[in-house]
Amino acid sequence: MLAETIAYATSYFATPEPFRPHINEAVGLWSRGRRQAQAWGPHAGETSRSITGLMETLPTHRTVAVLGSGPLFDVPVEALAARFARVILVDRAHLSPARRRTRRLSNVRHDWRDLSTATTADPLGFLAAIPDLDWVISVNLASQLGVDAPFGQERRVIEAHLADLTRLPCPVTVVTDISFRTVDRAGREHERFDLMHGHPMPRPARTWHWEVAPHGEENRVTRREHVVAFYPDWHEASRRKP
Ligand SMILES: C[S@@+](CC[C@H](N)C(=O)[O-])C[C@H]1O[C@@H](n2cnc3c(N)ncnc32)[C@H](O)[C@@H]1O
Numbered sequence: 001m002l003a004e005t006i007a008y009a010t011s012y013f014a015t016p017e018p019f020r021p022h023i024n025e026a027v028g029l030w031s032r033g034r035r036q037a038q039a040w041g042p043h044a045g046e047t048s049r050s051i052t053g054l055m056e057t058l059p060t061h062r063t064v065a066v067l068g069s070g071p072l073f074d075v076p077v078e079a080l081a082a083r084f085a086r087v088i089l090v091d092r093a094h095l096s097p098a099r100r101r102t103r104r105l106s107n108v109r110h111d112w113r114d115l116s117t118a119t120t121a122d123p124l125g126f127l128a129a130i131p132d133l134d135w136v137i138s139v140n141l142a143s144q145l146g147v148d149a150p151f152g153q154e155r156r157v158i159e160a161h162l163a164d165l166t167r168l169p170c171p172v173t174v175v176t177d178i179s180f181r182t183v184d185r186a187g188r189e190h191e192r193f194d195l196m197h198g199h200p201m202p203r204p205a206r207t208w209h210w211e212v213a214p215h216g217e218e219n220r221v222t223r224r225e226h227v228v229a230f231y232p233d234w235h236e237a238s239r240r241k242p
Helices: 002-012 017-035 037-055 077-083 096-101 125-129 142-148 154-166 234-239
Strands: 063-067 086-091 108-112 133-139 172-184 189-194 206-213 222-231
Touching: 002 017, 002 096, 017 037, 037 077, 037 133, 037 172, 037 206, 037 222, 063 077, 077 086, 077 108, 133 154, 142 154, 142 172, 154 172, 154 234, 172 206, 172 234
Parallel strands: 063 086, 063 133, 086 108, 133 172
Antiparallel strands: 172 189, 172 222, 206 222
């Protein structure tokens, strides 16, 4: 609790005023990530290695924008900063622990933005003003946009994000959890949920499991496990039929 209070307090004044309402939720995510570091480790490692592995496939390394960077659990920010001239981390919350991690990386910038069409007109429009943008990575953001969308608009908001990514002129990579299931200790499935809200996703290059809530985190009966999909080349993937 003390760590959370400190994270909140030290993030408050560094956060632009319109984004301060998101600090609380971001502290909750950061706190859960720390508490479940062991359970989240394989997912964070998969995501980070997938991103790092793609870096050398890009012809130029001027600017990379990471959408949904938040607490930086999944983002290999040091590796990106070592390879790219400029790294722009975009989220509606950048807490002090994430900013401490990038403090010595002089080519890394935190950019506070709301990336949902539910609240912002043309939320990815700002990317067009970055002339040397060589890569955009959407990192475990798409499903979250659906979670926070007004009831009934979840699918539309997710589709708008994915369609906006499709229209970008540079290489785009998408990592997103696409579904979850809850399972009890006997292995019986209790619930299955489509985090894409019916939007048919193309076949991913790779998937893995993310143990978001091990037994005891949310209740005593079930644990919650997500399926994460990796699309190294979103332009190519989005041209394919689901
Ligand atoms: C599952 S977390 C991503 C984790 C992150 N990639 C990491 O490395 O730890 C989802 C992120 O999406 C951000 N987010 C959710 N809705 C958003 C919105 N409308 N605009 C910008 N960021 C948003 C949250 O603040 C959070 O950091």
